[in-house]
Amino acid sequence: MIPIAAFVGKSNSGKTTLIEKVIGELTRRKYRVVSIKHTLHAFEIDHEGKDTWHHRKAGAVMTMISSPAQIAVIESVARDYSIEELCRRFVTEADIVLVEGHKETKSPKVEVSASESIDDLLCLEDEQLIAIACDTHLGLHVPCYPRHRGDLFADLIEQRFLKGT
Amino acid sequence: MIPIAAFVGKSNSGKTTLIEKVIGELTRRKYRVVSIKHTLHAFEIDHEGKDTWHHRKAGAVMTMISSPAQIAVIESVARDYSIEELCRRFVTEADIVLVEGHKETKSPKVEVSASESIDDLLCLEDEQLIAIACDTHLGLHVPCYPRHRGDLFADLIEQRFLKGT
Numbered sequence: 001m002i003p004i005a006a007f008v009g010k011s012n013s014g015k016t017t018l019i020e021k022v023i024g025e026l027t028r029r030k031y032r033v034v035s036i037k038h039t040l041h042a043f044e045i046d047h048e049g050k051d052t053w054h055h056r057k058a059g060a061v062m063t064m065i066s067s068p069a070q071i072a073v074i075e076s077v078a079r080d081y082s083i084e085e086l087c088r089r090f091v092t093e094a095d096i097v098l099v100e101g102h103k104e105t106k107s108p109k110v111e112v113s114a115s116e117s118i119d120d121l122l123c124l125e126d127e128q129l130i131a132i133a134c135d136t137h138l139g140l141h142v143p144c145y146p147r148h149r150g151d152l153f154a155d156l157i158e159q160r161f162l163k164g165t
Numbered sequence: 166m167i168p169i170a171a172f173v174g175k176s177n178s179g180k181t182t183l184i185e186k187v188i189g190e191l192t193r194r195k196y197r198v199v200s201i202k203h204t205l206h207a208f209e210i211d212h213e214g215k216d217t218w219h220h221r222k223a224g225a226v227m228t229m230i231s232s233p234a235q236i237a238v239i240e241s242v243a244r245d246y247s248i249e250e251l252c253r254r255f256v257t258e259a260d261i262v263l264v265e266g267h268k269e270t271k272s273p274k275v276e277v278s279a280s281e282s283i284d285d286l287l288c289l290e291d292e293q294l295i296a297i298a299c300d301t302h303l304g305l306h307v308p309c310y311p312r313h314r315g316d317l318f319a320d321l322i323e324q325r326f327l328k329g330t
Contacts, residue, residue: 016216019220020220020222020223023220023225024224026224027223027224028224033225033226034226035221035225035228035229036228036229037217037229037230038230038231038232039230039231039232041232043230043232043235043237045210045215045237047210047212050210051181052200052202052210055185055188056200058189059188059189059191059192059198060188060192060198060200060263061198061199061258062199062200063199063201064199064200064201064202064251065204065208065210066202066203066204066246066251067204067206067207068242068244069207070240070242071240071242071246072210072238072239073237073255074235074237075236077234077235079233080232081231086229086231089257090229090238092254094226094227098225100216
């Protein structure tokens with residue numbers, strides 16, 4: 001099973017900015033990173049007027065576009081899939097899966113917080129919490145690094161999940 | 166194995182318009198249609214500035230976005246996948262897979278032609294050719310229907326691949 005680490009936190013806590021840095025750092029270290037963004041909202045990923053957009057609009061339950069360099073798949077589903085299900089279904093080759101969102105996941109997680117207060121944390125009681133990204137040092141039982149230090153979170157993930165692979 | 170029918174033909178022959186009609190028609194008849202667009206060109210399916218776009222840009226080899234209604238996957242690949250490989254890898258539940266492009270596929274195919282001449286056909290010698298979409302009746306060994314008659318191509322696909330499923 002490919003290891004999974006989730007970056008969770010409130011809206012506008014800086015999750016995307018941090019995960020982007022961690023992806024970049026691990027990619028530079030030659031790991032193959034898969035990322036998963038979880039959202040409860042509807043999203044539009046295709047461009048109006050494109051062929052694939054026409055296929056979807058006509059009713060296709062799944063549309064793919066395939067080229068020698070890239071494959072994209074858009075599928076209608078009837079329920080929210082867990083991260084583990086998504087990985088089993090779609091991920092074949094990767095060293096690490098980084099997730100943005102999905103704080104209910106049972107995977108190890110980093111909480112990203114823009115607040116200076118412990119009281120604002122969502123996952124303090126979560127046994128899967130492995131670190132906190134916060135610009136104030138909170139003095140907790142898990143490592144706490146500033147949100148802009150993608151390198152330190154990459155170190156942590158590398159040490160914990162990737163050494164020896 | 167889920168049946169596959171490919172719509173092939175030269176650029177601007179009207180493939181997308183026809184396949185869109187066929188998808189719509191088969192969807193109205195309660196079939197679950199998967200569509201695959203094949204291209205040799207680079208494509209951009211995500212929107213600049215979106216979270217998933219940031220993940221890809223940072224180097225993720227695969228990025229997913231998942232919601233309770235829709236899943237999208239964008240993956241970098243090192244070679245052109247065959248339709249059969251794409252189906253095995255990604256398609257779990259469907260009644261029919263309709264493909265746009267990929268005239269080299271060994272799957273049954275419909276050639277779409279904007280020309281009035283037999284000489285312009287690409288797949289006349291192809292054993293997998295099952296019909297032609299052309300606005301001039303060419304008098305060949307396979308059915309030839311006008312390009313706007315998505316219903317007739319849906320009938321053909323239903324008769325050939327879906328009756329009894």
